[in-house]
Amino acid sequence: MGIEIVGQIEKVSGKELSYSDFAERYLAKNQPVVISDLTDDWRAREDWVSGNGRPNLQFVATHFENSRVQVADCDTREYTDQKRLEMSVMEFVEQWTQASIEDKGKDDVLCDNGKSVLYLKDWHFVKEYPDYTAYQTPPLFCDDWLNMYLDNYQMHEDRDHFQKYDQISCSDYRFVYMGGKGSWTPLHADVFRSYSWSANVCGKKRWLFLPPPQSHLVYDRYMKNCVYNIFEEVNETKFPGFKETTWFECIQEPGEIIFVPSGWHHQVYNLEDTISINHNWLNAYNLSWVWDLLWKDYKDTEESIEDIRDISDDFEALCQRNLAANTGMNLNDFFIFTSRFALGNMVLLQSYANKQETLNPCSSAMAQNLVLNLSTIQKIMVMMISAGAVTAKDVYLDLRETLEEDPQFLSLCRDIGRTYAMIHREEEDQILFANELLLPKISGFADQQMQICSPKDLVVMIDRCNTCSSHLLA
Numbered sequence: 001m002g003i004e005i006v007g008q009i010e011k012v013s014g015k016e017l018s019y020s021d022f023a024e025r026y027l028a029k030n031q032p033v034v035i036s037d038l039t040d041d042w043r044a045r046e047d048w049v050s051g052n053g054r055p056n057l058q059f060v061a062t063h064f065e066n067s068r069v070q071v072a073d074c075d076t077r078e079y080t081d082q083k084r085l086e087m088s089v090m091e092f093v094e095q096w097t098q099a100s101i102e103d104k105g106k107d108d109v110l111c112d113n114g115k116s117v118l119y120l121k122d123w124h125f126v127k128e129y130p131d132y133t134a135y136q137t138p139p140l141f142c143d144d145w146l147n148m149y150l151d152n153y154q155m156h157e158d159r160d161h162f163q164k165y166d167q168i169s170c171s172d173y174r175f176v177y178m179g180g181k182g183s184w185t186p187l188h189a190d191v192f193r194s195y196s197w198s199a200n201v202c203g204k205k206r207w208l209f210l211p212p213p214q215s216h217l218v219y220d221r222y223m224k225n226c227v228y229n230i231f232e233e234v235n236e237t238k239f240p241g242f243k244e245t246t247w248f249e250c251i252q253e254p255g256e257i258i259f260v261p262s263g264w265h266h267q268v269y270n271l272e273d274t275i276s277i278n279h280n281w282l283n284a285y286n287l288s289w290v291w292d293l294l295w296k297d298y299k300d301t302e303e304s305i306e307d308i309r310d311i312s313d314d315f316e317a318l319c320q321r322n323l324a325a326n327t328g329m330n331l332n333d334f335f336i337f338t339s340r341f342a343l344g345n346m347v348l349l350q351s352y353a354n355k356q357e358t359l360n361p362c363s364s365a366m367a368q369n370l371v372l373n374l375s376t377i378q379k380i381m382v383m384m385i386s387a388g389a390v391t392a393k394d395v396y397l398d399l400r401e402t403l404e405e406d407p408q409f410l411s412l413c414r415d416i417g418r419t420y421a422m423i424h425r426e427e428e429d430q431i432l433f434a435n436e437l438l439l440p441k442i443s444g445f446a447d448q449q450m451q452i453c454s455p456k457d458l459v460v461m462i463d464r465c466n467t468c469s470s471h472l473l474a
Protein backbone atom coordinates (compact mmCIF):
# COMPACT_ATOMS: atom_id res chain seq x y z
CA MET A 1 0.00 0.00 0.00
CA GLY A 2 1.37 3.42 -0.91
CA ILE A 3 1.37 6.60 1.12
CA GLU A 4 -1.72 8.80 1.33
CA ILE A 5 -1.37 12.18 -0.35
CA VAL A 6 -3.94 14.67 0.90
CA GLY A 7 -2.92 17.93 -0.74
CA GLN A 8 -0.62 19.94 -2.96
CA ILE A 9 1.70 22.74 -1.85
CA GLU A 10 0.45 26.22 -2.68
CA LYS A 11 2.22 28.17 -5.47
CA VAL A 12 2.53 31.95 -5.66
CA SER A 13 4.40 34.44 -7.82
CA GLY A 14 7.32 36.17 -6.09
CA LYS A 15 6.32 39.34 -7.94
CA GLU A 16 3.11 39.48 -5.96
CA LEU A 17 4.50 38.60 -2.56
CA SER A 18 5.77 41.36 -0.25
CA TYR A 19 8.17 40.60 2.58
CA SER A 20 5.53 41.21 5.24
CA ASP A 21 3.06 38.90 3.45
CA PHE A 22 5.67 36.18 3.23
CA ALA A 23 6.58 36.58 6.90
CA GLU A 24 2.98 36.55 8.04
CA ARG A 25 1.63 33.78 5.80
CA TYR A 26 4.57 31.37 5.65
CA LEU A 27 7.36 32.11 8.15
CA ALA A 28 5.10 32.81 11.13
CA LYS A 29 2.60 30.07 10.25
CA ASN A 30 5.37 27.62 9.34
CA GLN A 31 3.65 26.68 6.06
CA PRO A 32 5.39 25.49 2.87
CA VAL A 33 4.99 27.37 -0.40
CA VAL A 34 6.45 27.35 -3.90
CA ILE A 35 7.45 30.75 -5.25
CA SER A 36 8.00 31.52 -8.93
CA ASP A 37 9.62 34.47 -10.76
CA LEU A 38 12.53 35.09 -8.40
CA THR A 39 15.39 33.45 -10.29
CA ASP A 40 15.07 34.79 -13.84
CA ASP A 41 18.13 37.03 -13.59
CA TRP A 42 20.45 34.54 -11.88
CA ARG A 43 23.77 33.96 -13.56
CA ALA A 44 23.52 30.25 -12.69
CA ARG A 45 20.37 29.96 -14.78
CA GLU A 46 22.32 31.30 -17.72
CA ASP A 47 25.75 29.71 -17.26
CA TRP A 48 24.77 26.31 -15.85
CA VAL A 49 21.89 25.53 -18.22
CA SER A 50 22.10 24.56 -21.90
CA GLY A 51 19.73 25.81 -24.58
CA ASN A 52 17.63 22.64 -24.22
CA GLY A 53 17.09 23.28 -20.51
CA ARG A 54 19.43 20.52 -19.36
CA PRO A 55 22.48 21.06 -17.09
CA ASN A 56 25.46 22.52 -18.93
CA LEU A 57 27.94 20.00 -17.56
CA GLN A 58 30.63 21.26 -19.88
CA PHE A 59 30.52 24.66 -18.20
CA VAL A 60 30.47 23.20 -14.69
CA ALA A 61 33.38 20.87 -15.44
CA THR A 62 35.58 23.50 -17.02
CA HIS A 63 35.00 26.23 -14.43
CA PHE A 64 34.91 24.26 -11.20
CA GLU A 65 36.69 21.03 -12.12
CA ASN A 66 39.07 20.75 -9.17
CA SER A 67 36.63 21.36 -6.32
CA ARG A 68 36.39 18.41 -3.95
CA VAL A 69 32.76 17.53 -3.29
CA GLN A 70 30.61 15.07 -1.36
CA VAL A 71 28.65 12.73 -3.60
CA ALA A 72 25.84 10.50 -2.34
CA ASP A 73 25.42 7.01 -3.74
CA CYS A 74 21.61 7.02 -3.90
CA ASP A 75 21.35 3.22 -3.94
CA THR A 76 23.37 2.54 -0.80
CA ARG A 77 22.15 3.30 2.67
CA GLU A 78 24.70 3.98 5.39
CA TYR A 79 23.15 4.36 8.84
CA THR A 80 20.51 7.08 8.52
CA ASP A 81 21.74 8.57 5.24
CA GLN A 82 23.07 7.61 1.84
CA LYS A 83 26.65 6.47 1.52
CA ARG A 84 28.94 9.40 0.71
CA LEU A 85 31.94 9.43 -1.59
CA GLU A 86 34.41 12.24 -2.11
CA MET A 87 35.57 13.19 -5.58
CA SER A 88 36.38 16.17 -7.77
CA VAL A 89 33.66 17.96 -9.72
CA MET A 90 35.37 16.76 -12.89
CA GLU A 91 35.11 13.11 -11.80
CA PHE A 92 31.48 13.59 -10.83
CA VAL A 93 30.59 15.16 -14.17
CA GLU A 94 32.39 12.40 -16.07
CA GLN A 95 30.51 9.68 -14.22
CA TRP A 96 27.21 11.51 -14.63
CA THR A 97 27.75 11.98 -18.37
CA GLN A 98 28.71 8.33 -18.75
CA ALA A 99 25.62 7.18 -16.82
CA SER A 100 23.35 9.39 -18.98
CA ILE A 101 24.72 7.84 -22.16
CA GLU A 102 24.27 4.31 -20.84
CA ASP A 103 20.88 5.11 -19.37
CA LYS A 104 19.32 6.73 -22.44
CA GLY A 105 15.77 5.59 -22.95
CA LYS A 106 15.56 3.66 -19.71
CA ASP A 107 13.29 4.49 -16.82
CA ASP A 108 14.63 2.53 -13.90
CA VAL A 109 16.90 3.90 -11.24
CA LEU A 110 19.84 1.59 -11.85
CA CYS A 111 21.81 2.01 -15.05
CA ASP A 112 22.34 -0.87 -17.42
CA ASN A 113 25.73 -1.68 -15.99
CA GLY A 114 24.36 -1.73 -12.44
CA LYS A 115 26.15 1.48 -11.44
CA SER A 116 24.50 3.56 -8.75
CA VAL A 117 22.84 6.91 -9.28
CA LEU A 118 25.14 9.62 -7.92
CA TYR A 119 24.02 12.88 -6.34
CA LEU A 120 26.39 15.77 -5.56
CA LYS A 121 25.19 17.31 -2.30
CA ASP A 122 26.06 20.04 0.16
CA TRP A 123 28.62 21.75 -2.05
CA HIS A 124 29.59 24.98 -0.21
CA PHE A 125 29.70 26.81 -3.50
CA VAL A 126 29.46 30.42 -2.27
CA LYS A 127 32.29 29.88 0.24
CA GLU A 128 34.43 28.33 -2.43
CA TYR A 129 33.72 30.82 -5.22
CA PRO A 130 32.91 34.13 -3.50
CA ASP A 131 33.71 36.14 -6.62
CA TYR A 132 31.49 34.18 -8.96
CA THR A 133 28.01 35.48 -8.19
CA ALA A 134 25.89 32.54 -9.27
CA TYR A 135 22.73 34.03 -7.72
CA GLN A 136 21.41 36.65 -5.33
CA THR A 137 19.52 35.38 -2.33
CA PRO A 138 15.99 36.76 -2.72
CA PRO A 139 15.16 39.31 0.02
CA LEU A 140 12.38 36.98 1.28
CA PHE A 141 15.09 34.62 2.56
CA CYS A 142 17.63 37.17 3.78
CA ASP A 143 16.66 37.40 7.45
CA ASP A 144 19.19 34.63 7.97
CA TRP A 145 20.95 34.70 11.35
CA LEU A 146 22.79 31.46 10.70
CA ASN A 147 24.73 32.43 7.60
CA MET A 148 25.22 36.04 8.73
CA TYR A 149 26.81 34.68 11.89
CA LEU A 150 28.94 32.08 10.14
CA ASP A 151 30.25 34.69 7.70
CA ASN A 152 31.90 36.28 10.74
CA TYR A 153 32.35 33.64 13.42
CA GLN A 154 32.82 29.92 13.79
CA MET A 155 30.05 28.03 15.49
CA HIS A 156 32.42 26.29 17.92
CA GLU A 157 34.85 28.15 20.09
CA ASP A 158 36.58 24.90 20.82
CA ARG A 159 38.43 24.68 17.53
CA ASP A 160 40.65 21.72 18.37
CA HIS A 161 37.80 19.36 18.95
CA PHE A 162 35.71 20.43 16.02
CA GLN A 163 38.20 21.33 13.36
CA LYS A 164 37.44 18.39 11.16
CA TYR A 165 33.72 18.79 11.57
CA ASP A 166 33.91 22.52 10.93
CA GLN A 167 35.82 22.22 7.74
CA ILE A 168 33.48 19.70 6.23
CA SER A 169 30.12 21.01 7.12
CA CYS A 170 30.06 24.06 9.33
CA SER A 171 31.52 26.83 7.20
CA ASP A 172 28.08 27.96 6.09
CA TYR A 173 24.67 26.59 5.12
CA ARG A 174 24.56 27.59 1.45
CA PHE A 175 24.68 24.67 -0.93
CA VAL A 176 24.58 23.52 -4.53
CA TYR A 177 23.06 20.12 -5.40
CA MET A 178 23.41 18.32 -8.76
CA GLY A 179 21.99 14.97 -9.70
CA GLY A 180 20.65 12.94 -12.59
CA LYS A 181 17.09 11.81 -13.06
CA GLY A 182 16.25 9.33 -10.29
CA SER A 183 18.66 10.76 -7.71
CA TRP A 184 16.90 11.43 -4.43
CA THR A 185 17.12 12.47 -0.78
CA PRO A 186 15.77 10.19 1.97
CA LEU A 187 13.18 11.30 4.52
CA HIS A 188 14.52 13.86 6.99
CA ALA A 189 13.84 17.13 8.80
CA ASP A 190 16.51 19.78 8.29
CA VAL A 191 19.56 20.51 10.45
CA PHE A 192 18.70 22.43 13.68
CA ARG A 193 15.05 22.30 12.50
CA SER A 194 16.01 25.35 10.46
CA TYR A 195 14.03 26.59 7.46
CA SER A 196 15.34 25.83 4.02
CA TRP A 197 14.69 27.25 0.60
CA SER A 198 15.63 25.36 -2.53
CA ALA A 199 15.68 26.77 -6.07
CA ASN A 200 15.76 24.69 -9.25
CA VAL A 201 18.40 26.17 -11.53
CA CYS A 202 17.24 23.57 -14.04
CA GLY A 203 15.29 20.32 -13.83
CA LYS A 204 12.30 19.23 -11.76
CA LYS A 205 11.83 17.83 -8.28
CA ARG A 206 9.05 15.94 -6.59
CA TRP A 207 8.67 16.76 -2.90
CA LEU A 208 6.72 14.83 -0.29
CA PHE A 209 5.99 16.68 2.97
CA LEU A 210 4.80 15.57 6.38
CA PRO A 211 3.33 18.26 8.69
CA PRO A 212 5.11 18.51 12.09
CA PRO A 213 2.15 17.31 14.20
CA GLN A 214 2.68 13.92 12.52
CA SER A 215 6.47 13.76 12.93
CA HIS A 216 6.28 11.16 15.71
CA LEU A 217 4.55 8.76 13.30
CA VAL A 218 7.74 8.28 11.22
CA TYR A 219 9.84 7.34 14.29
CA ASP A 220 10.09 4.09 16.18
CA ARG A 221 8.67 3.77 19.67
CA TYR A 222 11.89 5.11 21.22
CA MET A 223 11.83 8.17 18.94
CA LYS A 224 15.34 7.21 17.82
CA ASN A 225 15.10 5.75 14.29
CA CYS A 226 13.33 7.50 11.45
CA VAL A 227 11.75 5.89 8.36
CA TYR A 228 14.33 6.10 5.55
CA ASN A 229 12.28 5.73 2.39
CA ILE A 230 8.52 6.29 2.44
CA PHE A 231 8.07 4.40 -0.85
CA GLU A 232 9.69 1.21 0.42
CA GLU A 233 7.90 -1.38 2.48
CA VAL A 234 7.95 0.19 5.96
CA ASN A 235 8.14 -2.34 8.82
CA GLU A 236 4.85 -2.05 10.68
CA THR A 237 6.12 -3.53 13.91
CA LYS A 238 8.97 -1.06 14.05
CA PHE A 239 6.98 1.98 12.82
CA PRO A 240 3.38 1.27 13.87
CA GLY A 241 2.30 4.90 13.32
CA PHE A 242 3.48 5.13 9.73
CA LYS A 243 0.21 3.91 8.21
CA GLU A 244 -1.56 6.91 9.79
CA THR A 245 0.62 9.50 8.04
CA THR A 246 -0.85 11.87 5.43
CA TRP A 247 1.40 13.71 2.99
CA PHE A 248 1.52 16.87 0.92
CA GLU A 249 3.11 16.78 -2.50
CA CYS A 250 4.60 19.22 -4.93
CA ILE A 251 6.21 19.12 -8.37
CA GLN A 252 8.75 21.94 -8.45
CA GLU A 253 9.45 23.26 -11.95
CA PRO A 254 12.65 24.85 -13.29
CA GLY A 255 13.25 28.30 -11.78
CA GLU A 256 10.81 27.80 -8.91
CA ILE A 257 11.86 28.09 -5.25
CA ILE A 258 10.34 25.99 -2.53
CA PHE A 259 10.15 27.13 1.08
CA VAL A 260 10.56 24.25 3.54
CA PRO A 261 9.31 25.25 7.00
CA SER A 262 10.82 24.10 10.30
CA GLY A 263 10.28 20.54 11.39
CA TRP A 264 8.45 19.34 8.25
CA HIS A 265 9.92 15.97 7.26
CA HIS A 266 10.46 15.68 3.53
CA GLN A 267 11.65 13.23 0.89
CA VAL A 268 12.79 14.55 -2.49
CA TYR A 269 13.23 13.13 -6.03
CA ASN A 270 14.89 14.60 -9.07
CA LEU A 271 12.46 13.85 -11.91
CA GLU A 272 14.99 15.11 -14.47
CA ASP A 273 18.69 15.95 -14.43
CA THR A 274 18.59 18.76 -11.90
CA ILE A 275 20.79 21.48 -10.41
CA SER A 276 19.50 23.24 -7.31
CA ILE A 277 20.69 25.84 -4.84
CA ASN A 278 19.56 25.72 -1.25
CA HIS A 279 20.15 27.50 2.04
CA ASN A 280 19.27 26.61 5.60
CA TRP A 281 18.40 29.57 7.78
CA LEU A 282 16.88 30.66 11.04
CA ASN A 283 15.51 33.83 12.54
CA ALA A 284 13.02 35.11 15.10
CA TYR A 285 10.19 33.04 13.60
CA ASN A 286 11.81 29.65 14.07
CA LEU A 287 14.39 30.15 16.83
CA SER A 288 12.19 28.26 19.30
CA TRP A 289 12.30 25.20 17.02
CA VAL A 290 16.09 25.29 17.22
CA TRP A 291 16.06 25.66 20.98
CA ASP A 292 13.54 22.79 21.41
CA LEU A 293 15.67 20.49 19.28
CA LEU A 294 18.90 21.43 21.02
CA TRP A 295 17.42 20.84 24.45
CA LYS A 296 15.91 17.50 23.43
CA ASP A 297 19.20 16.40 21.85
CA TYR A 298 21.09 17.54 24.93
CA LYS A 299 18.87 15.45 27.22
CA ASP A 300 19.23 12.45 24.87
CA THR A 301 23.00 12.86 24.83
CA GLU A 302 23.11 13.06 28.60
CA GLU A 303 20.98 9.94 28.93
CA SER A 304 23.03 7.97 26.42
CA ILE A 305 26.23 8.35 28.47
CA GLU A 306 24.63 8.35 31.92
CA ASP A 307 26.51 5.18 32.87
CA ILE A 308 29.89 6.93 32.73
CA ARG A 309 28.82 10.04 34.65
CA ASP A 310 30.56 8.95 37.85
CA ILE A 311 33.85 8.03 36.24
CA SER A 312 34.08 11.04 33.98
CA ASP A 313 36.21 14.06 34.95
CA ASP A 314 33.97 16.59 33.34
CA PHE A 315 30.68 14.97 32.39
CA GLU A 316 29.08 18.25 31.33
CA ALA A 317 31.90 19.04 28.91
CA LEU A 318 31.61 15.56 27.44
CA CYS A 319 27.87 16.02 26.87
CA GLN A 320 28.49 19.36 25.16
CA ARG A 321 31.16 17.83 22.93
CA ASN A 322 28.90 14.99 21.90
CA LEU A 323 26.01 17.38 21.30
CA ALA A 324 28.16 19.57 19.05
CA ALA A 325 29.39 16.55 17.11
CA ASN A 326 25.91 15.08 16.59
CA THR A 327 23.68 18.13 16.28
CA GLY A 328 26.15 20.68 14.84
CA MET A 329 26.11 23.03 17.83
CA ASN A 330 25.89 22.70 21.58
CA LEU A 331 24.18 24.76 24.27
CA ASN A 332 27.20 27.03 24.77
CA ASP A 333 27.56 27.63 21.03
CA PHE A 334 23.87 28.49 20.87
CA PHE A 335 24.11 30.86 23.82
CA ILE A 336 27.16 32.68 22.45
CA PHE A 337 25.58 32.87 19.00
CA THR A 338 22.31 34.34 20.33
CA SER A 339 24.21 36.68 22.70
CA ARG A 340 26.37 38.14 19.95
CA PHE A 341 23.41 38.41 17.65
CA ALA A 342 21.32 40.11 20.32
CA LEU A 343 24.16 42.52 21.11
CA GLY A 344 24.41 43.40 17.43
CA ASN A 345 20.67 44.08 17.33
CA MET A 346 20.88 46.28 20.44
CA VAL A 347 23.76 48.31 19.01
CA LEU A 348 21.86 48.81 15.77
CA LEU A 349 18.63 49.69 17.50
CA GLN A 350 20.35 52.36 19.59
CA SER A 351 22.23 53.67 16.61
CA TYR A 352 19.03 53.80 14.63
CA ALA A 353 17.08 55.39 17.47
CA ASN A 354 19.68 58.13 17.90
CA LYS A 355 19.58 58.99 14.23
CA GLN A 356 15.82 58.89 14.02
CA GLU A 357 15.28 61.10 17.05
CA THR A 358 15.41 64.28 15.06
CA LEU A 359 13.54 62.80 12.11
CA ASN A 360 10.61 60.48 12.52
CA PRO A 361 10.66 58.83 15.91
CA CYS A 362 7.96 56.33 14.97
CA SER A 363 8.86 52.76 14.43
CA SER A 364 9.97 51.62 11.01
CA ALA A 365 9.71 48.06 9.69
CA MET A 366 13.42 47.70 10.29
CA ALA A 367 13.30 48.90 13.89
CA GLN A 368 10.33 46.62 14.50
CA ASN A 369 12.32 43.72 13.14
CA LEU A 370 15.19 44.46 15.55
CA VAL A 371 12.72 44.66 18.42
CA LEU A 372 11.09 41.38 17.38
CA ASN A 373 14.50 39.72 17.26
CA LEU A 374 15.36 40.91 20.74
CA SER A 375 12.06 39.94 22.32
CA THR A 376 12.33 36.49 20.70
CA ILE A 377 15.85 35.97 21.99
CA GLN A 378 14.69 37.12 25.39
CA LYS A 379 11.90 34.53 25.43
CA ILE A 380 14.34 31.79 24.48
CA MET A 381 16.70 32.91 27.25
CA VAL A 382 13.83 32.63 29.74
CA MET A 383 13.31 29.05 28.53
CA MET A 384 17.01 28.34 28.93
CA ILE A 385 16.89 29.66 32.48
CA SER A 386 13.92 27.54 33.46
CA ALA A 387 15.50 24.48 31.84
CA GLY A 388 18.69 25.11 33.77
CA ALA A 389 20.73 25.12 30.56
CA VAL A 390 23.99 27.12 30.45
CA THR A 391 24.64 27.93 34.06
CA ALA A 392 26.52 31.03 35.09
CA LYS A 393 30.14 30.15 35.57
CA ASP A 394 32.31 31.69 32.85
CA VAL A 395 32.26 34.94 31.01
CA TYR A 396 30.53 34.16 27.75
CA LEU A 397 30.79 37.61 26.28
CA ASP A 398 32.94 40.50 27.43
CA LEU A 399 31.17 43.58 26.16
CA ARG A 400 34.13 45.91 26.14
CA GLU A 401 36.27 43.44 24.28
CA THR A 402 33.51 42.62 21.78
CA LEU A 403 32.59 46.21 21.04
CA GLU A 404 36.07 47.71 21.01
CA GLU A 405 38.44 45.02 19.91
CA ASP A 406 36.56 42.51 17.83
CA PRO A 407 36.51 43.39 14.11
CA GLN A 408 34.27 40.39 13.47
CA PHE A 409 31.60 41.89 15.67
CA LEU A 410 31.67 45.18 13.77
CA SER A 411 31.39 43.23 10.56
CA LEU A 412 28.44 41.23 11.95
CA CYS A 413 26.70 44.49 12.91
CA ARG A 414 27.23 45.84 9.41
CA ASP A 415 25.83 42.66 7.88
CA ILE A 416 22.77 42.77 10.12
CA GLY A 417 22.17 46.46 9.38
CA ARG A 418 22.67 46.06 5.65
CA THR A 419 20.39 43.04 5.56
CA TYR A 420 17.44 44.66 7.32
CA ALA A 421 17.84 47.88 5.36
CA MET A 422 17.65 45.81 2.18
CA ILE A 423 14.72 43.62 3.26
CA HIS A 424 12.68 46.60 4.42
CA ARG A 425 13.98 48.92 1.70
CA GLU A 426 15.23 51.55 4.11
CA GLU A 427 18.21 53.85 3.84
CA GLU A 428 21.39 52.07 4.80
CA ASP A 429 23.10 55.18 6.08
CA GLN A 430 20.49 55.41 8.83
CA ILE A 431 22.10 52.53 10.63
CA LEU A 432 25.57 51.95 9.30
CA PHE A 433 28.50 53.56 10.93
CA ALA A 434 31.73 54.23 9.15
CA ASN A 435 33.96 54.89 12.11
CA GLU A 436 31.47 55.16 14.89
CA LEU A 437 32.37 53.86 18.29
CA LEU A 438 30.14 51.02 19.36
CA LEU A 439 30.75 51.04 23.08
CA PRO A 440 28.96 54.33 23.87
CA LYS A 441 25.83 52.95 22.20
CA ILE A 442 25.21 50.51 24.97
CA SER A 443 26.34 52.73 27.84
CA GLY A 444 22.72 53.57 28.65
CA PHE A 445 21.77 50.00 29.45
CA ALA A 446 24.82 47.76 29.91
CA ASP A 447 25.50 46.41 33.34
CA GLN A 448 28.46 47.89 35.20
CA GLN A 449 30.13 44.55 35.01
CA MET A 450 30.16 44.77 31.20
CA GLN A 451 29.94 41.02 30.88
CA ILE A 452 27.38 38.45 29.87
CA CYS A 453 27.85 35.43 32.10
CA SER A 454 24.47 33.72 31.87
CA PRO A 455 21.15 33.82 29.99
CA LYS A 456 19.80 35.91 32.86
CA ASP A 457 22.32 38.70 32.12
CA LEU A 458 21.08 38.82 28.56
CA VAL A 459 17.43 38.99 29.66
CA VAL A 460 18.20 41.93 31.93
CA MET A 461 20.22 43.71 29.28
CA ILE A 462 17.46 43.38 26.65
CA ASP A 463 14.96 44.74 29.19
CA ARG A 464 17.10 47.79 29.81
CA CYS A 465 17.70 48.30 26.11
CA ASN A 466 13.93 48.24 25.53
CA THR A 467 13.43 50.87 28.21
CA CYS A 468 16.10 53.03 26.60
CA SER A 469 14.55 52.93 23.16
CA SER A 470 10.85 52.54 23.97
CA HIS A 471 10.10 56.24 23.59
CA LEU A 472 11.48 56.08 20.08
CA LEU A 473 9.56 53.00 19.08
CA ALA A 474 6.12 53.90 20.28
Ligand SMILES: O=C(O)CCC(=O)C(=O)O
Pocket: 177, 184, 185, 190, 196, 197, 198, 205, 260, 266, 268, 269, 276, 278
Ligand atom coordinates in the same frame (compact mmCIF):
# COMPACT_ATOMS: atom_id res chain seq x y z
O1 LIG B 1 16.91 18.56 -3.21
C1 LIG B 1 17.14 17.62 -2.45
O2 LIG B 1 17.45 16.50 -2.85
C2 LIG B 1 17.01 17.81 -0.95
C3 LIG B 1 16.88 19.23 -0.55
C4 LIG B 1 16.46 19.39 0.87
O3 LIG B 1 16.29 18.46 1.61
C5 LIG B 1 16.22 20.75 1.38
O4 LIG B 1 16.35 21.74 0.65
O5 LIG B 1 15.87 20.86 2.57
Ligand SMILES: [Fe+2]
Pocket: 188, 189, 190, 196, 260, 266
Ligand atom coordinates in the same frame (compact mmCIF):
# COMPACT_ATOMS: atom_id res chain seq x y z
FE1 LIG C 1 15.97 19.08 3.63
